[in-house]
Amino acid sequence: MTLKVLSLASEAVPLVKTGGLADVVGALPAALAAEGVEMTTMLPGYPAVMRGLGRLRKVASFDSLLGEPARVVSARLEDGRRLLVLDAPGLFQRDGGPYGDATGADWGDNWRRFAAFGLAAAQLAGVGGKPRFDLVHAHDWQAAMACVYLRYGGRPVPSVLTIHNMAFQGYFGADIFPRLGLPDAAWTMEGIEFHGGVGMLKGGMVCADAITTVSPTYAREIHTARFGMGLDGVVRARSNLVEGILNGIDRAEWNPSHDPRLAAPFDAQHLAPRRANKRAIEQAFGLAKDEGPLFVVISRLTWQKGIDVLLEAVDHLVGLGGRLALLGAGDPALEGQLLEAAARHPGRVAAKFGYDEPLSHLMQGGGDAILIPSRFEPCGLTQLYGLAYGCVPVVARTGGLADTVIDANAAAMAEQSATGIVFSEASYDELSLAITRTIRLYADKTAWRRLQRSGMRADFGWGASAKAYAALYRRLIEAAR
Ligand code: ADP
Numbered sequence: 001m002t003l004k005v006l007s008l009a010s011e012a013v014p015l016v017k018t019g020g021l022a023d024v025v026g027a028l029p030a031a032l033a034a035e036g037v038e039m040t041t042m043l044p045g046y047p048a049v050m051r052g053l054g055r056l057r058k059v060a061s062f063d064s065l066l067g068e069p070a071r072v073v074s075a076r077l078e079d080g081r082r083l084l085v086l087d088a089p090g091l092f093q094r095d096g097g098p099y100g101d102a103t104g105a106d107w108g109d110n111w112r113r114f115a116a117f118g119l120a121a122a123q124l125a126g127v128g129g130k131p132r133f134d135l136v137h138a139h140d141w142q143a144a145m146a147c148v149y150l151r152y153g154g155r156p157v158p159s160v161l162t163i164h165n166m167a168f169q170g171y172f173g174a175d176i177f178p179r180l181g182l183p184d185a186a187w188t189m190e191g192i193e194f195h196g197g198v199g200m201l202k203g204g205m206v207c208a209d210a211i212t213t214v215s216p217t218y219a220r221e222i223h224t225a226r227f228g229m230g231l232d233g234v235v236r237a238r239s240n241l242v243e244g245i246l247n248g249i250d251r252a253e254w255n256p257s258h259d260p261r262l263a264a265p266f267d268a269q270h271l272a273p274r275r276a277n278k279r280a281i282e283q284a285f286g287l288a289k290d291e292g293p294l295f296v297v298i299s300r301l302t303w304q305k306g307i308d309v310l311l312e313a314v315d316h317l318v319g320l321g322g323r324l325a326l327l328g329a330g331d332p333a334l335e336g337q338l339l340e341a342a343a344r345h346p347g348r349v350a351a352k353f354g355y356d357e358p359l360s361h362l363m364q365g366g367g368d369a370i371l372i373p374s375r376f377e378p379c380g381l382t383q384l385y386g387l388a389y390g391c392v393p394v395v396a397r398t399g400g401l402a403d404t405v406i407d408a409n410a411a412a413m414a415e416q417s418a419t420g421i422v423f424s425e426a427s428y429d430e431l432s433l434a435i436t437r438t439i440r441l442y443a444d445k446t447a448w449r450r451l452q453r454s455g456m457r458a459d460f461g462w463g464a465s466a467k468a469y470a471a472l473y474r475r476l477i478e479a480a481r
Contacts, residue, residue, distance in 0.1 A: 003473055005032070006084070006133040008042045008121045010098055010114065010142035013253070014077075015043065015052045017357075018098060019300060020247070020381040021164045024214070025139055027250040028469070029081050031462030035470035038082075040133070042072075042124075044117050045087040046098055052077075053085065060124060066116045066181060072124060086120050099142075111172040114200065115180050118145025126156030133157060135473050141170030144204025145180075151207035152186055158476040161208035163201070165378050166222055166229045167304060170200030195230075205234050209476050211242045212469075214379035215400030219244030227376055245469060246403060247379040248462030249388060254361075256389045256456075261361035268456040271390055271449065277366025284359060285325045288347035292321045293442040295435075296367030296391065298360045298382050301330030301338075301353075306373035306396065306426035308334065313373075314341045316432045318348045320439045325367065326351040327359055364389035369438050373426040377401045383420070387455035392448075393420035394438050396430075404460065408441060408451055419455040 011017050013026035029039040043049050053075040061071040070088035077083055086092070091113045100106045107113065118138070125133045127149055136159040138146045147159040174197050177187055186192050192203030205211055213219045219242055221227035222235050235242060257267040263280040264273035281296070282289050295317060299305045307328070317324055326338060328351070338351040352359070364370065370386040372395040379400030383393035387404070395401040405420040412418035421441070423434035442448050 001036070003037045003135065003470075003477065004133045005037050005039045005135050005137055005473060006042055006121060006125055007039050007137045007139070008118070008143040008146050009139040010044060010117070012041055012043055015049045016046055016098055018355075020379065021139060023250065023253075023381055024164070024247050027248065027462060028466075030079075030250075030252075031248065031466035032470060034463075035466050037470050037473060039137075040082040040084055042084040042086065042121055044098070044113065045073075045085045045089075045092045047093055047095070049085055050087065050093070053083070059084065060120070062120065065120055066112055066179065068112075068116060070116065070120065072120055084124070086117055088116060091116055111170070111176050111198070111200070112179070114142040114170065115145045118143060118147075119149050119181070121146040122149035122153055125150065127153030131156050134477050135159065137162065137469075137473075138204060138208070140164050141168055141201035141204065144170065144200050144208075147204040147208040148182065148186065148192055148200075152182055152191075155480070158209040158480045159207070160210045160212060160472065160476065161204040163205075163211065163213045163222070163378070166201075166213075166227065166231060167376075169202065169229065169231065172198045172200070174198065202231060202234055205231065205238065209241070209480070210472055211235075211238060212245050212472070213242070214245065214247045215403045216244035216246065217402045218376075218378045218399035221376070221399060243468075243472065245465050245472075246400060247381065247384075248465050249381065249384045249460050251388075251461055254385050254388055256365055259361055259365065261358040262365040263362065264365075266365070266390070268390070268453045271452060274366055274390060277362055278368075279366070280362055281325055281366045284362070285350035285352065286347070287323055287325060287350050290323060292323065293368045293439055294366070295322055295324045295369050295371050295394075295438075296363040297324070297326040297328065297371050298363055299326075299328045299372070301328040301334040303331075304375055304377075306375050306431075307331075307338075309373050309426045309428060309431055310371060311337050311341060312428045313431045313435060314345070314349060317435050318345045320436060322348075322435065322439055324349045324371075325363060327356060327363060329353055329355055364391045367391045368442060369394050369421075371431075371435075372396065372401060373423075373431050374398060374401060375426045380404070384460045387419055387458055387460065390452035390456050392438070392451055392455065394434050395420060395422055396426045397422050397424050406454075408437070408447075413447065413450075416450060416454060418451055419458055420451070
């Protein structure tokens with residue numbers, strides 16, 4: 001029997017993306033189609049989303065969705081994906097990013113924007129009407145309110161909440177509670193109340209029928225105070241409902257043998273064209289032409305990603321003959337420090353700020369190693385793209401990084417299973433040592449090629465994970481009957 005699942009998220013490629021969430025939400029429908037799941041993706045109607053839609057059909061309208069007139073429209077993307085969009089101009093038609101204005105400051109009404117989004121989804125899924133779906137799959141705090149409205153709306157269908165990053169929780173003041181249209185019963189520790197305020201991710205976690213996160217290691221880590229970000233108690237209380245399902249990558253988008261964003265395509269048997277991509281990166285970044293190791297970083301510039309630790313290790317990297325090209329966006333203070341590092345090492349270190357999808361592909365296709373010194377990493381996609389593109393990942397042993405990269409220690413090198421360099425934590429000492437190891441390995445061309453090829457052969461497609469999601473959906477739907 002085909003299952004109808006509504007997948008609810010604040011971003012999805014190709015319409016709107018600020019991070020890995022968009023890649024995952026964009027890839028799930030095709031991955032799950034193979035498992036007999038018909039997935040419809042629902043997004044907020046930001047300007048970029050509304051512009052990207054072809055023919056629309058209205059499927060629902062609301063005179064007042066938490067005070068805003070709104071409608072839900074359906075459309076199909078070129079690739080056949082089914083889309084629902086919450087068209088509520090008062091909430092979503094504005095310049096800036098999905099979560100904040102052009103300066104990066106969060107919109108003051110985010111609580112209402114995303115609560116309305118969850119409420120609309122819950123109604124489409126059967127609250128106060130006939131269910132149009134068998135299950136709702138909500139991603140992150142921006143969608144988590146769907147689980148809350150479903151629970152307090154009589155649980156017409158089960159819901160799954162996937163946590164892509166525990167650091168973003170959608171926490172607001174208690175004053176918004178009366179405006180959410182929830183019964184008083186929701187204002188408890190078993191509901192949406194959290195430390196005297198409204199916790200949207202927390203509410204979703206206690207109301208969903210299952211909680212997943214995006215790697216098995218991160219699923220274990222969030223049980224602890226160090227990684228749980230204050231929600232580890234909730235995780236432990238619902239531990240039997242928590243599961244880690246690794247993200248896959250979309251091989252249609254990320255395949256070096258036919259990626260139009262590369263200067264030269266290549267595959268595991270023909271790695272030589274990578275050199276042309278390296279030249280193109282040097283040119284794009286104004287780096288010196290050199291056959292030595294070129295490290296790349298493609299990242300949000302935040303504390304999570306350990307960019308401050310990377311900055312400490314830059315002189316060491318250059319001192320050993322390495323070069324660094326960084327593409328990132330985020331913390332202005334980190335941007336300033338990166339520019340200082342680039343000024344200290346002209347031709348050896350360069351940074352570009354902003355979001356540049358084509359350049360990110362080129363960097364994977366021509367960089368020798370991708371550095372990911374994250375303090376925590378729920379899954380991480382850039383190491384998976386690195387593996388697929390022969391850009392050897394150099395990663396901290398945390399979350400999905402620990403689950404997907406096999407360290408080039410002597411035993412793994414001997415049995416040819418190594419795919420990258422793994423270090424124990426994001427600290428200057430550990431990262432510097434990992435950079436030293438990488439540069440040494442790079443000097444041994446045979447070993448390096450072997451490392452690249454093992455990574456390129458590894459399977460990080462969606463197959464196994466799609467099966468795990470489909471099995472979870474079926475279990476929950478069965479249990480709800
Ligand atoms: P997160 O979701 O925490 O940011 P992931 O590694 O899971 O980290 O996903 C990041 C995604 O965003 C990847 O697809 C990566 O290539 C992309 N990305 C990050 N920064 C940039 C940037 N400045 N320009 C282009 N793509 C970027």
